[in-house]
Amino acid sequence: MTNQRKLLVVACILSLTLLTSCQEESKDQVETTTQVETVTQVESAPQEKVKYRVGSAISDAYVNPDTIVEVAEVDIRAKGFVYDYDTLTYDLVWSDEFDYEGAPDETKWSYDVGGHGWGNNELQYYTNGDNATVENGNLVIEARKEEQEGKEYTSSRLVTKGKGDWLYGKIEVRAKLPSGVGTWPAIWMLPTDWVYGSWPASGEIDIMEHVGYRQNTIHASIHTKSYYHTIGTQKTATKYIETASEDFHVYTVEWLPDKIMAYIDDELYFTFEPVKYKPNPTTAEWPFDQKMHLLLNIAVGGNWGGANGVDESIYPVEMLVDYVRVYQSKEITNITKQE
Numbered sequence: 001m002t003n004q005r006k007l008l009v010v011a012c013i014l015s016l017t018l019l020t021s022c023q024e025e026s027k028d029q030v031e032t033t034t035q036v037e038t039v040t041q042v043e044s045a046p047q048e049k050v051k052y053r054v055g056s057a058i059s060d061a062y063v064n065p066d067t068i069v070e071v072a073e074v075d076i077r078a079k080g081f082v083y084d085y086d087t088l089t090y091d092l093v094w095s096d097e098f099d100y101e102g103a104p105d106e107t108k109w110s111y112d113v114g115g116h117g118w119g120n121n122e123l124q125y126y127t128n129g130d131n132a133t134v135e136n137g138n139l140v141i142e143a144r145k146e147e148q149e150g151k152e153y154t155s156s157r158l159v160t161k162g163k164g165d166w167l168y169g170k171i172e173v174r175a176k177l178p179s180g181v182g183t184w185p186a187i188w189m190l191p192t193d194w195v196y197g198s199w200p201a202s203g204e205i206d207i208m209e210h211v212g213y214r215q216n217t218i219h220a221s222i223h224t225k226s227y228y229h230t231i232g233t234q235k236t237a238t239k240y241i242e243t244a245s246e247d248f249h250v251y252t253v254e255w256l257p258d259k260i261m262a263y264i265d266d267e268l269y270f271t272f273e274p275v276k277y278k279p280n281p282t283t284a285e286w287p288f289d290q291k292m293h294l295l296l297n298i299a300v301g302g303n304w305g306g307a308n309g310v311d312e313s314i315y316p317v318e319m320l321v322d323y324v325r326v327y328q329s330k331e332i333t334n335i336t337k338q339e
């Protein structure tokens with residue numbers, strides 16, 4: 001090999017190495033960006049992030065001062081509440097330990113019944129409790145492949161509406177989730193009285209959602225008139241856990257007068273604090289000053305759960321719930337705004 005050739009070979013090896021490392025670097029960057037986007041959706045890309053930062057905690061949410069609108073004091077929400085978070089004490093106010101056998105306690109649970117798709121083109125018919133039972137210390141919700149009322153699947157959706165609802169508090173649900181493409185279990189909350197209008201104006205809090213085609217990725221979300229999934233503005237965080245369907249995990253929401261947080265096994269992974277998006281939030285950003293009740297269900301298919309199809313071969317599938325515990329804090333329950 002001539003010297004010239006040797007040089008050429010060395011140059012080729014060098015440029016190949018560089019190219020490879022460049023590609024690896026850009027791949028890393030893409031992955032990082034994707035993760036950030038999944039965690040928090042920023043309303044608009046600010047020019048100078050530091051300048052627009054609002055609140056004491058470092059956050060991905062910023063308020064652009066050019067967009068600040070004046071709001072009458074009476075219409076401002078989620079602002080002006082004074083409490084010491086570190087000294088809050090919680091008392092158990094409602095629970096079901098599922099430490100009995102048979103049908104779920106009818107003093108605590110009712111059923112949403114029907115097969116109209118539930119706003120999401122879901123495939124199941126929700127029965128009047130036929131797919132829910134309590135055994136071995138757990139509530140068992142079972143989704144089955146069986147025809148009923150023109151639908152190919154049955155399941156149950158338990159609700160505490162009319163039997164348990166709360167304003168502010170900490171809701172803990174220890175559960176083991178079904179797996180399989182097309183399953184969509186959820187632990188969530190809806191308003192009891194819809195005083196700010198129909199969905200999403202009166203709000204929705206999703207304590208836990210899991211879609212089978214993204215096994216072990218857990219979602220916590222809120223929906224309001226300004227922030228909801230149909231227009232892509234809902235506030236969401238995701239957390240990957242390794243054993244969502246093999247082990248029980250504790251899914252928690254902590255609902256305070258000015259923010260909502262979600263945890264898995266006591267680890268915080270979602271905070272929604274509306275003043276970080278708007279200095280003067282209204283009910284469009286914070287309808288969460290009215291009572292809400294709890295819902296537990298497995299949906300089959302649907303716009304999100306069925307986005308990658310539905311595996312028909314996996315049924316029946318179950319969600320097990322060891323307990324539901326609702327705590328409230330006397331420092332928070334009767335809190336009013338400071339003038």
Ligand SMILES: [Ca+2]
Binds near residue numbers: 097099137138322
């Ligand atoms: Ca139990």
